[in-house]
Amino acid sequence: MPDGWVITEMAGNLQQCESVGGIAYSVSPPDPDNSMHICFNPTFAPIPVGYVNVQASSASICDESIFHSAIVIKLPSTTSETFVCGDSPIPENYAVTQFVGNVSICGSLVPSGFMISLLTGDGPYYVCVIAQVPAGYVVTARDSLFTFCATGGGYTVYRADAFSDGILICAGSDSPIPSGYVVTQVTTNGNCQTVYWSDEGYKIEYPEAVGGTTICNVTGVPIPAGYVDSGSGSPAAPCDPFSASTIHPENQVPVVPSTYIGIEADVTNSDITPINYDCSSSTGNAPFPNQGTAKNTTLCP
Numbered sequence: 438m439p440d441g442w443v444i445t446e447m448a449g450n451l452q453q454c455e456s457v458g459g460i461a462y463s464v465s466p467p468d469p470d471n472s473m474h475i476c477f478n479p480t481f482a483p484i485p486v487g488y489v490n491v492q493a494s495s496a497s498i499c500d501e502s503i504f505h506s507a508i509v510i511k512l513p514s515t516t517s518e519t520f521v522c523g524d525s526p527i528p529e530n531y532a533v534t535q536f537v538g539n540v541s542i543c544g545s546l547v548p549s550g551f552m553i554s555l556l557t558g559d560g561p562y563y564v565c566v567i568a569q570v571p572a573g574y575v576v577t578a579r580d581s582l583f584t585f586c587a588t589g590g591g592y593t594v595y596r597a598d599a600f601s602d603g604i605l606i607c608a609g610s611d612s613p614i615p616s617g618y619v620v621t622q623v624t625t626n627g628n629c630q631t632v633y634w635s636d637e638g639y640k641i642e643y644p645e646a647v648g649g650t651t652i653c654n655v656t657g658v659p660i661p662a663g664y665v666d667s668g669s670g671s672p673a674a675p676c677d678p679f680s681a682s683t684i685h686p687e688n689q690v691p692v693v694p695s696t697y698i699g700i701e702a703d704v705t706n707s708d709i710t711p712i713n714y715d716c717s718s719s720t721g722n723a724p725f726p727n728q729g730t731a732k733n734t735t736l737c738p
Contacts, residue, residue: 438464441485443510444476446498472511474498489513489553490525493544506544515555523549530571531555532564532594536587560595566611570594575604575641576612578628590631603642609634617661619644619652619684622675649683651675663687 438444444462467473467485476482476499477490484490494507513519518534522543527533535552543550556562556571565586570576574594583591597604597615606612607629614620618641626638644650644664652660653676660666664684673681 438462438482439466442466443473443485444482444499445474447476467510469512472509474507474509477506477508484508484510484526487512487528488526489519489521489528490543491519491521492542493522493547506546513553513555518552518554521551521553523547523551525551527551527553527568530557531568532562532571532574533568533586534562534564535585536565536567538587556594556596558596559599561593562595563591564594565589565591570611570613572613573597573615575606575615576609576629577604577606577626579607579631579634581631581633593628597641603640605638605640607634608637608639614639614641614658617643618658619650619661620655620658620676620679621650621652623653623655623677623679644684646686647689649685651681651683653679654682655679660684 442464443466444464446463447461462476467488472491474494475484477484488510489512490508491511492509494509497507499507508522513521513528513531520537521527522540524543524547531553533551534554537550537552539548540550541548551565551567553568554562556564556574560574561577562574563583563585564570565583566589567586570592571594573596575597576592576594578593579590580593581590585591592607592611595604597606597618603621605624605626606614607626608623609629611634612629620639620641622640624638624640625636627636629638630636639653639655644652644661649667650664651673656679660682661684663686665687666682667685668683675681
């Protein structure tokens with residue numbers, strides 16, 4: 438079956454399919470404009486990327502001994518909330534905004550569902566912890582008592598790049614740091630503390646485009662592409678308990694001059710014949726030590 442296509446029904450037992458058990462299917466690409474009844478199996482007939490499961494299908498189109506179920510799929514709305522069943526994938530850039538319990542349209546095995554929305558603005562948005570925070574957004578507060586999210590609570594999220602001077606976020610594995618950002622301060626954020634999480638917070642921002650940026654070496658937060666670490670140190674006050682580093686753009690790393698200029702260890706082995714000067718009889722300090730037979734002493738001061 439072509440990648441991204443769906444099985445729309447079983448076509449029965451066909452003689453030409455005997456080598457694979459005699460089972461045939463009708464397949465098609467998903468319809469971006471309308472809902473579709475499909476046969477679902479997470480292994481060989483998954484829901485296409487970007488689509489959601491909105492209800493169990495009553496159509497007798499699938500063999501339950503082969504497929505988990507028949508379901509109805511569609512693309513979620515980009516302008517308003519969309520209801521999805523509790524076992525539906527959540528597409529990229531969408532967030533769960535509400536838990537919906539005791540629903541019958543998703544079948545007896547999935548008695549609940551969610552409302553999801555596409556996040557496009559700066560925020561704030563109030564989302565449930567059930568699904569991951571969309572890329573580019575950060576958690577600025579946690580609330581374990583969000584009534585619209587049921588068990589687990591919810592988050593307040595903002596788009597990170599809406600703040601030119603950085604933003605204070607919650608620290609933790611549930612609070613992703615967007616790509617390209619660095620931690621410049623470890624602090625406390627009372628809005629982040631729940632029975633499950635501490636009040637630790639991070640200030641994050643983009644590193645300076647010119648010059649150095651002091652960053653906190655927080656575990657799991659990489660140095661952004663195009664930057665290099667030009668000096669690390671022990672834990673510093675803004676970063677404690679993490680160490681601090683200074684990073685620069687790759688083409689702006691400061692050059693530290695050497696304290697001395699090295700010399701060849703044995704110039705006599707080079708292809709150039711050395712010229713020795715003996716100015717020991719001259720007045721003043723001799724510019725070179727006596728290296729043997731005097732030559733060109735007229736060049737001495």
